[in-house]
Amino acid sequence: MSDNNQDAQREMWMAIVLLWLAGNGLRLTILAVPPVIAMIRDEFALSATEVGLLSSIPPALFAIAALAGSLLVARLGVKGALVGGLTLVATGSALRGWSTNYAVLFVTTIVMSAGVAIMQPIMPTTVRQWLPRRIGLGTAIYTNGLLVGEVFAVLLTIPWVLPMFNGSWRASLVFWSLPVAIIAVVVYLFAPRPHGEHAIRAGVPRKWLPDWHVGLVWRLGGLFLCINAIYFSANAFIPIYLTSVGRADLISDTLLALNFGQLPASFLLLVTATKLERRAWPYIASGLLSLFSFAGLALMVGPATIVWAALLGFSDAAALILGLTLPALLCRPEDVARTSAGMFTLSYGGAVVIAVISGAAWDLSGIPALAFVPLAACAVGMAAITVRLRLNKELR
Numbered sequence: 402m403s404d405n406n407q408d409a410q411r412e413m414w415m416a417i418v419l420l421w422l423a424g425n426g427l428r429l430t431i432l433a434v435p436p437v438i439a440m441i442r443d444e445f446a447l448s449a450t451e452v453g454l455l456s457s458i459p460p461a462l463f464a465i466a467a468l469a470g471s472l473l474v475a476r477l478g479v480k481g482a483l484v485g486g487l488t489l490v491a492t493g494s495a496l497r498g499w500s501t502n503y504a505v506l507f508v509t510t511i512v513m514s515a516g517v518a519i520m521q522p523i524m525p526t527t528v529r530q531w532l533p534r535r536i537g538l539g540t541a542i543y544t545n546g547l548l549v550g551e552v553f554a555v556l557l558t559i560p561w562v563l564p565m566f567n568g569s570w571r572a573s574l575v576f577w578s579l580p581v582a583i584i585a586v587v588v589y590l591f592a593p594r595p596h597g598e599h600a601i602r603a604g605v606p607r608k609w610l611p612d613w614h615v616g617l618v619w620r621l622g623g624l625f626l627c628i629n630a631i632y633f634s635a636n637a638f639i640p641i642y643l644t645s646v647g648r649a650d651l652i653s654d655t656l657l658a659l660n661f662g663q664l665p666a667s668f669l670l671l672v673t674a675t676k677l678e679r680r681a682w683p684y685i686a687s688g689l690l691s692l693f694s695f696a697g698l699a700l701m702v703g704p705a706t707i708v709w710a711a712l713l714g715f716s717d718a719a720a721l722i723l724g725l726t727l728p729a730l731l732c733r734p735e736d737v738a739r740t741s742a743g744m745f746t747l748s749y750g751g752a753v754v755i756a757v758i759s760g761a762a763w764d765l766s767g768i769p770a771l772a773f774v775p776l777a778a779c780a781v782g783m784a785a786i787t788v789r790l791r792l793n794k795e796l797r
Contacts, residue, residue, distance in 0.1 A: 412593050416531035417542050419592060422584045423527070424546025425553075426487045427520055430494035430513055431459050432551040433577040435636045435656050436558035437570035439644055444570075445503045449641060449772070453760025455507065456637030459514040463629075463749035466518030468610065471742035473519060474526050475609040480592040482523045487585035489516025491578045498575035518749075522741035529729045529737050531593055536729045537674035544722045545667040551660040559653045608735070611743025618740055620790055621727055622747025624684070627783035628720050629748050630755035631691055631776050635659060635713060638759060638772045639698065645769045646702050658707045662714030670722045678730060681787050681796040683723055688784035690716035695777045699770040720783065731795060755779060 473482035493513025500506035528539035566572035697709035762771040
């Protein structure tokens with residue numbers, strides 16, 4: 402009996418480690434771009450709209466390929482889908498380093514983003530399978546890995562990786578593909594095997610298309626649209642906004658604050674996520690804090706910029722982590738992947754539109770600060786959608 406308990410403990414800790422590592426693979430290569438986006442823009446002579454389009458590729462693919470992730474979970478299981486997604490991420494990221502023009506960079510970014518997109522609906526399903534009694538903890542663990550991966554890329558690229566490769570942004574993108582390739586191998590070798598109820602279901606074909614008639618899919622999609630648009634567009638536009646107002650010296654510290662500010666929220670939720678499951682007020686508070694942060698970023702450029710970026714990172718990360726628990730908490734086990742896929746399809750598709758609108762608002766008006774207006778609208782939308790979820794008794 403004690404041997405069984407020890408085996409269960411080892412399996413639980415292995416699941417925790419692998420969830421954390423896989424979480425790193427979700428963002429590490431994506432966040433390797435913002436620190437060098439100004440270099441890419443200058444070399445390829447990109448407009449603000451083109452920068453917005455480039456930054457919108459990951460969320461666009463997250464929307465398009467999320468259904469493929471649900472299909473792979475249904476056909477190959479968690480392990481096969483995870484390894485496939487990680488391998489595609491590493492391959493696409495490495496290929497970006499050989500981009501000779503904007504078109505090649507665009508295509509290789511699509512490849513990388515497709516891998517991340519496949520992983521998106523897999524992760525909530527993985528948590529449900531590997532840690533069925535600790536959904537809040539499992540979600541907090543892999544999102545902590547996701548956020549740490551973001552910080553690694555932002556923290557190390559400018560002061561360490563670029564100097565190591567004589568300032569080559571191409572070599573830096575190849576460099577950040579290597580950890581993801583290693584994670585793919587580790588998951589392949591050590592992923593827990595499904596057993597019991599999950600082992601029986603693993604061999605049975607399951608539904609993988611979202612049920613678009615279910616209102617929950619649309620409500621969750623709207624909530625995540627706001628969360629994701631805020632994060633991805635902020636990372637894309639803050640660097641070129643600061644450059645436009647003559648404060649390029651703040652880019653590194655501001656991006657670090659934006660991404661590092663997410664970690665306190667992540668570590669806090671490691672111990673409080675269970676208590677906050679299905680609560681409405683954290684999302685409302687996040688939306689309001691994000692709104693004030695965008696006002697500060699646009700109107701108070703200077704040392705305070707770093708503070709506002711950190712607050713934005715904290716508020717958006719808290720909403721992200723808690724929101725990712727909702728499919729596993731509100732759906733039947735067999736519906737988690739397809740509900741998640743529908744949620745990601747809607748939310749990331751909308752995030753693409755927001756990114757393009759932000760870039761166009763800048764280009765058409767000639768006023769850089771207007772790029773933040775659509776993102777401020779998303780902050781308001783997050784609070785409004787949460788109220789609707791609460792009225793439907795899906796949150797309390």
